[in-house]
Amino acid sequence: MNKNIIAAVAQKDIKNTFSSKKIWVPMIILPLLLCILLPAIFAYVGLNTGLIGESTKDLEKPINAIIKNFPSEEVRNTLAALPTLGYKSVYFFLNFMVIPFFLMTAIINSMVTSSNSFAGEKERNTLETLLFAPITVSELFFGKVIASFIPTIVITFVAFLLNAVIVNLITYRIFNEILFLNSTWLLLMFWVIPALVIFNIVLNVLVSARVKSFQEAQQFGGIMVLPVVGLIISQVSGLFFLSPLTLFLIGVGLLVANGILLKLIAKFNQRNTLFESQIH
Amino acid sequence: MAIIEAFDVDKAFNGRDILKGVSFSIKEGSIIGLLGPNGAGKTTMIRLLNGVINATSGKMKVMGYDPQTEGDEIRKRAGIVTESAALYHDMSAWDNLVFFSKIYNAYDPKRITHLLEQFEMIEKKDQLVGTFSTGMKKRITLAKALLHKPALLFLDEPTNGLDPEGINDVIHYLKKVNKEEKVTIVICSHVLHQLETICDSFLFLKGGQIVEKGTRRELEDRYLTEVTLLVETGLLPIDPKTYRGFAYIRKDRHIIEFHLPSKNEIPGLLKSILSETWIHSCEITNRSLESLYFKIRGEKHE
Numbered sequence: 017m018n019k020n021i022i023a024a025v026a027q028k029d030i031k032n033t034f035s036s037k038k039i040w041v042p043m044i045i046l047p048l049l050l051c052i053l054l055p056a057i058f059a060y061v062g063l064n065t066g067l068i069g070e071s072t073k074d075l076e077k078p079i080n081a082i083i084k085n086f087p088s089e090e091v092r093n094t095l096a097a098l099p100t101l102g103y104k105s106v107y108f109f110l111n112f113m114v115i116p117f118f119l120m121t122a123i124i125n126s127m128v129t130s131s132n133s134f135a136g137e138k139e140r141n142t143l144e145t146l147l148f149a150p151i152t153v154s155e156l157f158f159g160k161v162i163a164s165f166i167p168t169i170v171i172t173f174v175a176f177l178l179n180a181v182i183v184n185l186i187t188y189r190i191f192n193e194i195l196f197l198n199s200t201w202l203l204l205m206f207w208v209i210p211a212l213v214i215f216n217i218v219l220n221v222l223v224s225a226r227v228k229s230f231q232e233a234q235q236f237g238g239i240m241v242l243p244v245v246g247l248i249i250s251q252v253s254g255l256f257f258l259s260p261l262t263l264f265l266i267g268v269g270l271l272v273a274n275g276i277l278l279k280l281i282a283k284f285n286q287r288n289t290l291f292e293s294q295i296h
Numbered sequence: 297m298a299i300i301e302a303f304d305v306d307k308a309f310n311g312r313d314i315l316k317g318v319s320f321s322i323k324e325g326s327i328i329g330l331l332g333p334n335g336a337g338k339t340t341m342i343r344l345l346n347g348v349i350n351a352t353s354g355k356m357k358v359m360g361y362d363p364q365t366e367g368d369e370i371r372k373r374a375g376i377v378t379e380s381a382a383l384y385h386d387m388s389a390w391d392n393l394v395f396f397s398k399i400y401n402a403y404d405p406k407r408i409t410h411l412l413e414q415f416e417m418i419e420k421k422d423q424l425v426g427t428f429s430t431g432m433k434k435r436i437t438l439a440k441a442l443l444h445k446p447a448l449l450f451l452d453e454p455t456n457g458l459d460p461e462g463i464n465d466v467i468h469y470l471k472k473v474n475k476e477e478k479v480t481i482v483i484c485s486h487v488l489h490q491l492e493t494i495c496d497s498f499l500f501l502k503g504g505q506i507v508e509k510g511t512r513r514e515l516e517d518r519y520l521t522e523v524t525l526l527v528e529t530g531l532l533p534i535d536p537k538t539y540r541g542f543a544y545i546r547k548d549r550h551i552i553e554f555h556l557p558s559k560n561e562i563p564g565l566l567k568s569i570l571s572e573t574w575i576h577s578c579e580i581t582n583r584s585l586e587s588l589y590f591k592i593r594g595e596k597h598e
Contacts, residue, residue, distance in 0.1 A: 024398035028384070035386055145382035145440075147348050149399045150371040287367070291348045292309070 017158065021151050025159025026166070032136075033129055033167050043125045043167065047175035050117040055110055055179055059186045062106035076101055083108075088259065103190065110183060110195050115204060115258060119212065119244045122172045126213045127241075129164035130220035131234045134294075135227065144295045153287050157221060164217040169210060176205050203263040211270035218277045225285055226293065298357075299324040299448060299480050300345060305354030307340055307504075314340045315504045318354070327474055327481045329491040331589060332501035338484040339379070341501070342450050345482075346371060359447060372400070374448040375441030375479075379456060381433035385426030389417060389436050392425055393443060402444035411439040415469060431462030438469060442477070449473070451483045455490050467494050488585045498585075500592050508592045516583055519591045523556040524582040525565070530573040540568055553581075 034040050062068040079101065086092040091111070098104045137143040146156060180196040187195060223236045247258075300322040307315040315337045322328050330338050343349045345358050347367025356362065361369045383392050390408065397403045412418040415435040425433060434454065441449060451470075455463045471494060473479050485491055491498075498515065500508040508515065528551055533539040542565060543555045554565065559580070569575055 018401065021399055021401065024395060028387075028395050032384070032386065140382075140384065141378075141380040142382045142384060144378050144380075145376070145396075146399070148346055148371060148376045148378070149396070150368045150401070151399050152368070287348055288350050291343070 017152065017155050021155050022159040022162065025151075025156060026162040029129075029133065029160060029163030030166060033132075033163070039128060039132070040167075043128060043171055046124060047121045047171055051114070051121055051172075051175040052179050052182065054117065055114050056182045056186060058109055059106055059183050062102045062109070063187065063190050066102060068102045068105050079104065079108075106187070107191060110187070111200075112258070114179070115201075116244055116247050118172065118176065118204065118209065119247065120241060121175065122168060122209050122213050123216050123241055123244060125171060126164055126168040126216045127220055127234065127238075129167055130160070130217040131224050131236075133160040133164060133221050134224040135232070136224075138294055144291075147287055147291050147295070153285050153290060154282065157225075157281055157285070160221050161214070161217050164221070165210075165213060168213050168217075172209060172213075173205070199260040200258065200263060203260050203267070204258075207267040208263050208270070211267045211274065215270045215274050215277070218274055218281070222277060222281055222285075225290060297324045298322060299359055300482070301357045302341075302345075303355040305341075305344065305356060306352045307337070307344060307349070308352045313504055315344075315351075318501075318504070318506055320499055320506055320509060322480065322482065323496075324480055325474075325478055326496040327470070327483065327494055329495035329498040330482060330484045330501060331486065331488065331491070331498055333486060333593075336501040337504045338501055339452055342376070342452055342482070342484060346374060346376065346450065372444070373446055374450060375444065375446035376450045377434075377437050377441050377452065377454050379452045381430070381437045383425045383433060383436060383440070386424060388422050388424055389428070390421040392436065393440060396440045397443045400444040407443060407445075408439075411442055414472075415439050430457045431459065431465065434458060434462065434466060435469070438466070442473065442479075445477065446479060449479050449481045451481065453485055453487075454483060455485065455487055463490050470494060488589050492585045500589070502593065512585070515588050515592070519588055519595075520559075520583055521557075522582070523559050523562070523580055525554040525556060525562060525578060526581050527552050527554060527566075527569070527578045528576040529569055531569050532573075540565065550576075 033043075058068075083092060083095045083104065086095065095104050095107060098107055134143065137146060147153075176196070180194075183196070184194055220236070227236065298321040300320075302321070303319050305315055305318040306313070318337075318341065330341065332338055340349070344351050345356060345363055347363030347370055350364050356364075358370045359373055361367075363370055384395070387395070389412070393408045393411070394403065394405075397408060409418065412421050415438060417432065417435055417439070420428070420432065425436060428436070438454075441451075454466055454470075458466065467490060470481060470483075474481055483491060483495065492512070495512075497511040498509065499506055508518075510518070526547070530550060531539070531552060533544070537543060539552075539554070542561065545553045545555075547553050556562065556565065562578075566575060566578065
């Protein structure tokens with residue numbers, strides 16, 4: 017594999033992503049809303065007004081039940097020690113409910129960039145020219161995966177950093193601990209999310225090399241969000257708890273899956289099959 | 297020396313034959329016209345020669361390499377202009393050429409500048425390709441195909457969608473490239489009169505088979521059984537149908553169309569007309585590539 021060629025493909029695609037407002041604006045808005053504004057507002061409102069404590073009055077019993085049955089003793093004690101229901105809600109929300117938002121942002125953003133990759137080339141009639149060039153299909157795939165990975169991961173990390181700074185500015189004087197700086201969050205951000213993003217991208221690149229249009233690729237990518245929706249529901253209901261060990265294992269599982277997908281790509285995407293299935 | 301050789305090449309798609317027993321060879325340094333109606337298999341042939349699709353059977357050698365197993369070696373040395381101007385519309389002309397030169401492992405700003413100058417696009421190098429006319433896009437695509445100084449250039453319908461001026465430009469550039477950079481050029485087309493002046497020889501493809509090949513002269517000798525000569529003259533023959541034994545039709549007051557058995561009769565005919573009256577012009581009208589093409593198509597059809 018030729019590094020310069022991969023870099024050229026990746027560079028061109030990243031430039032392309034940021035030259036089209038239709039692509040990068042939603043990629044920024046989504047994390048801004050879900051990962052920065054929503055947690056900050058929830059924290060501020062929950063800690064400085066009685067709004068959340070009041071409105072959750074009816075739910076006091078079920079919330080207390082969740083706290084009582086919470087699998088992690090440390091978290092259980094911290095939650096029990098917090099004085100009001102509002103404080104408890106905020107602490108619980110920031111520590112656990114924000115996780116799926118980050119997962120969702122990473123998945124949706126990587127889907128946008130990656131589903132555009134092969135299908136986008138095809139729609140612009142440029143895939144044919146690329147396949148006529150002395151570039152291997154692996155180099156092409158690799159460049160495209162990198163080009164989808166970098167914008168997604170940079171946006172996610174920046175959102176995480178901003179979220180951590182803003183939320184801690186609001187909450188530190190009350191909780192007396194720095195939120196998001198624990199093993200669960202660090203494993204999530206630097207182990208699970210990169211693995212998940214690569215998995216999603218590789219899967220999407222594989223799909224978009226097979227389907228006929230950009231829309232089809234995106235529809236398929238949409239299915240990827242479903243597991244995260246499941247995760248949100250299970251988090252809310254306290255059914256499933258993302259412990260550091262669970263997160264670590266999820267990451268390992270994703271990496272194994274990535275290996276398998278890459279093997280599949282190498283096997284099924286020869287230049288000739290790609291050409292005959294995509295160019296007419 | 298042959299730069300391309302094909303022996304008995306077959307290609308089938310989903311059980312449908314696209315090419316059947318195609319054999320030909322192309323001389324290094326020449327310009328070849330690959331002619332035929334839509335769906336004759338011209339584009340498929342180019343794809344096979346570049347190794348981007350595989351032949352069902354048969355053998356090919358391009359610059360000494362087998363497209364099926366050594367495709368990248370061929371692609372490194374060959375340039376291509378596909379039918380659709382395959383450029384990135386949201387990138388400038390310059391950025392497009394930089395990207396493709398990197399893909400071909402031949403990044404050289406001097407070469408890009410040189411090509412943009414050759415194709416008279418240097419002043420527009422920073423404009424987005426999306427804003428270009430079809431002719432301008434074609435010129436950038438040609439520059440793209442020449443970035444890595446290929447020995448062989450494939451052009452698939454290079455003049456599609458161009459106005460007459462654009463067509464002349466392309467033909468002019470191709471001649472120049474062939475002469476100055478010694479590039480062998482294979483042109484696929486169904487628009488014939490454009491190719492007459494530029495191609496050294498022709499391959500006629502029909503229904504997936506080579507139905508005829510040869511230089512213009514060879515084809516003329518084979519197919520030109522009767523010469524139609526249009527003469528602008530003051531001649532007024534007495535016989536309304538023949539003049540000195542040659543059949544004629546009066547087209548206009550001063551224009552007569554003669555039908556001669558061969559070109560050899562022309563000097564004698566003109567000499568005897570001149571002994572009687574004036575001649576302002578004279579032209580063989582049935583030897584255009586187009587009329588030869590229809591003749592070849594017609595004969596092979598029967």
